[in-house]
Amino acid sequence: MSRAGSTDLAVELREVSAGYFVAEGLKALRRKYVEVLRGVSLRVDGGERVAVIGESGSGKTTLLKVVLGLLQPMRGDVVVLGHRIYDIPERERWKVTRRIGYVPQDPFRALNPRLKVADIITEPLSRLHLPEDEKEERVRAAVKMVQLHESVLNHYPSRLSGGMMQRVLIARAVVHEPELLLLDEPTSALDVSTQAQVINLLNGIQERLKCAMVTVTHDLAVAQYLADRAVILYKGVVVEEGPLDEIVRNPKSEHARVLVASYTLGVSNPPIPASFV
Amino acid sequence: MVLAVEAKRLSVGYEELEELLWAVREASFEVGEGEAFCIVGESGSGKSTVASAIAGILPPHAVTDGELRIWGKLVVKGNERSYEGVRGRLVTYVPQSPGASLNPYLEIGDQFYHVLNNLYGLNRREALEKARAYLKMAGLEPDAVLDRYPHELSGGMQQRAAIALSLSTGAKILVADEPTSSLDAHLRLQIVELLKRLRVEAGLTLIFITHDMLLAGALSERIAVMYAGYLVELGPAREVLRKPLHPYTSMLIESVPVLGIKRPLKTYAGEPPGPGKLGKGCPFYDRCPFRLGVCAAETPPAKEVGESHHVACWLY
Numbered sequence: 001m002s003r004a005g006s007t008d009l010a011v012e013l014r015e016v017s018a019g020y021f022v023a024e025g026l027k028a029l030r031r032k033y034v035e036v037l038r039g040v041s042l043r044v045d046g047g048e049r050v051a052v053i054g055e056s057g058s059g060k061t062t063l064l065k066v067v068l069g070l071l072q073p074m075r076g077d078v079v080v081l082g083h084r085i086y087d088i089p090e091r092e093r094w095k096v097t098r099r100i101g102y103v104p105q106d107p108f109r110a111l112n113p114r115l116k117v118a119d120i121i122t123e124p125l126s127r128l129h130l131p132e133d134e135k136e137e138r139v140r141a142a143v144k145m146v147q148l149h150e151s152v153l154n155h156y157p158s159r160l161s162g163g164m165m166q167r168v169l170i171a172r173a174v175v176h177e178p179e180l181l182l183l184d185e186p187t188s189a190l191d192v193s194t195q196a197q198v199i200n201l202l203n204g205i206q207e208r209l210k211c212a213m214v215t216v217t218h219d220l221a222v223a224q225y226l227a228d229r230a231v232i233l234y235k236g237v238v239v240e241e242g243p244l245d246e247i248v249r250n251p252k253s254e255h256a257r258v259l260v261a262s263y264t265l266g267v268s269n270p271p272i273p274a275s276f277v
Numbered sequence: 278m279v280l281a282v283e284a285k286r287l288s289v290g291y292e293e294l295e296e297l298l299w300a301v302r303e304a305s306f307e308v309g310e311g312e313a314f315c316i317v318g319e320s321g322s323g324k325s326t327v328a329s330a331i332a333g334i335l336p337p338h339a340v341t342d343g344e345l346r347i348w349g350k351l352v353v354k355g356n357e358r359s360y361e362g363v364r365g366r367l368v369t370y371v372p373q374s375p376g377a378s379l380n381p382y383l384e385i386g387d388q389f390y391h392v393l394n395n396l397y398g399l400n401r402r403e404a405l406e407k408a409r410a411y412l413k414m415a416g417l418e419p420d421a422v423l424d425r426y427p428h429e430l431s432g433g434m435q436q437r438a439a440i441a442l443s444l445s446t447g448a449k450i451l452v453a454d455e456p457t458s459s460l461d462a463h464l465r466l467q468i469v470e471l472l473k474r475l476r477v478e479a480g481l482t483l484i485f486i487t488h489d490m491l492l493a494g495a496l497s498e499r500i501a502v503m504y505a506g507y508l509v510e511l512g513p514a515r516e517v518l519r520k521p522l523h524p525y526t527s528m529l530i531e532s533v534p535v536l537g538i539k540r541p542l543k544t545y546a547g548e549p550p551g552p553g554k555l556g557k558g559c560p561f562y563d564r565c566p567f568r569l570g571v572c573a574a575e576t577p578p579a580k581e582v583g584e585s586h587h588v589a590c591w592l593y
Binding site: 195 | 319320432461462463465466488489490528529532533534535536537539542543544545546548549551
């Protein structure tokens with residue numbers, strides 16, 4: 001499937017500051033504003049693969065919430081798929097957000113335990129007014145795309161393993177063929193071999209849908225496989241931005257240097273498996 | 278060489294719903310004094326269960342078989358277990374998630390006092406004095422930590438405090454169960470460095486549990502690879518990384534993303550079988566690209582291939 005406007009801008013954030021109001025004091029009478037994102041600017045072109053890299057508390061997930069139309073920023077402009085999303089009334093925002101696919105962080109907690117897998121994956125299609133048989137067709141296609149057996153459609157999530165749950169989440173995120181795919185730590189809850197399967201799967205899907213893909217992760221090595229360009233976030237500020245290979249080879253900011261250095265594991269001569277050379 | 282840990286056909290299972298599920302099956306291995314030994318595996322491989330058996334913290338409903346010795350003292354024989362004088366004194370344990378394992382209602386100093394008072398009857402002053410020394414060793418400033426509650430410390434500080442607390446008992450075998458998996462990348466490196474340093478400074482025998490082959494290679498001298506409760510490969514770290522024998526070991530190595538090296542990630546379809554889901558034959562049979570006729574019928578025994586390099590696979 002190709003998209004006419006695949007070179008268009010998928011996301012643009014200009015000087016965005018956002019945060020949360022936190023209850024303060026014994027009776028929670030006062031509310032304090034805690035700023036998480038501080039003047040973040042970011043551009044993602046259509047069809048582009050971008051990673052947002054940062055440690056816990058750097059504002060990665062908050063950034064995704066802002067893009068998803070779930071958290072109104074205090075300052076700055078947010079343009080998603082050509083719309084200033086916060087200028088649209090909240091009730092109408094789904095018209096833009098239905099063109100987004102989202103894979104939340106923890107597969108073990110992100111699936112409704114009372115719904116069968118088939119119903120979970122059908123949900124994003126509910127506003128598209130498709131005939132029933134086409135809906136079923138699309139759900140089957142999505143399940144096939146994530147390499148699950150059709151029999152899982154009749155299961156409840158509790159019967160699935162972590163890797164299978166993650167695939168169901170991905171199927172739900174791509175069933176409506178989104179133009180923008182947002183992934184929040186898509187592999188951090190998985191084992192290494194399952195992680196590799198999911199990485200290969202996501203790249204296959206991105207290539208097929210030609211969608212923009214934004215991956216939020218704390219793992220530079222994983223990002224290497226899921227993105228071409230990276231934005232490094234530290235305490236809510238973008239400290240470095242550029243081609244991922246370039247950042248890995250020649251990190252400019254102090255924080256990026258620390259990140260890259262932490263992968264050499266502090267050994268001067270690590271035993272490199274023969275298959276890597 | 279004195280053996281710190283010696284396991285002979287050690288099996289550990291859990292009783293669930295009137296069914297006995299074996300999490301570890303007939304594992305035999307030895308860890309020498311002062312050695313750094315890594316057990317690598319994915320979830321459900323049984324690696325944490327081996328760690329619990331060594332540390333003496335198996336739950337009461339666990340069922341054991343075979344033998345386990347700590348410093349020559351028999352702690353597991355068949356389904357009999359006795360860790361008296363071993364747990365805490367000879368062997369100590371660093372858990373996976375420090376935030377969830379430190380007592381949230383006690384200041385760090387009090388946690389040291391409780392442990393040391395229980396084990397050795399130290400009074401508060403003596404316990405705090407000891408705490409200071411071990412916190413310093415773990416790279417923390419004692420005054421900034423002793424009168425804090427765990428939630429007032431960052432994740433990396435919590436893990437350091439947990440390590441100091443474990444070591445303060447004077448135990449010489451440290452079992453660390455994925456101590457870095459809940460930490461950010463740059464803290465992971467610091468904790469690994471800390472463990473390497475402590476091993477030398479305190480003369481520890483280190484038993485490290487991880488799912489990361491490369492981390493295991495950087496930290497340890499020998500690696501044991503577990504799959505579905507079986508120990509499938511055991512050998513010197515360098516050998517195992519450079520010339521993995523078991524197909525599962527090569528898959529583990531080649532499915533890890535490595536920074537700065539871009540190569541296709543190798544995967545074999547499927548996931549590890551859940552406990553009790555195993556039939557006859559090799560546990561890796563369903564996913565193995567090199568399987569033979571015999572693999573379906575019989576579980577391969579461990580064989581020595583090369584110097585102290587063992588593998589349980591019919592290919593050898």
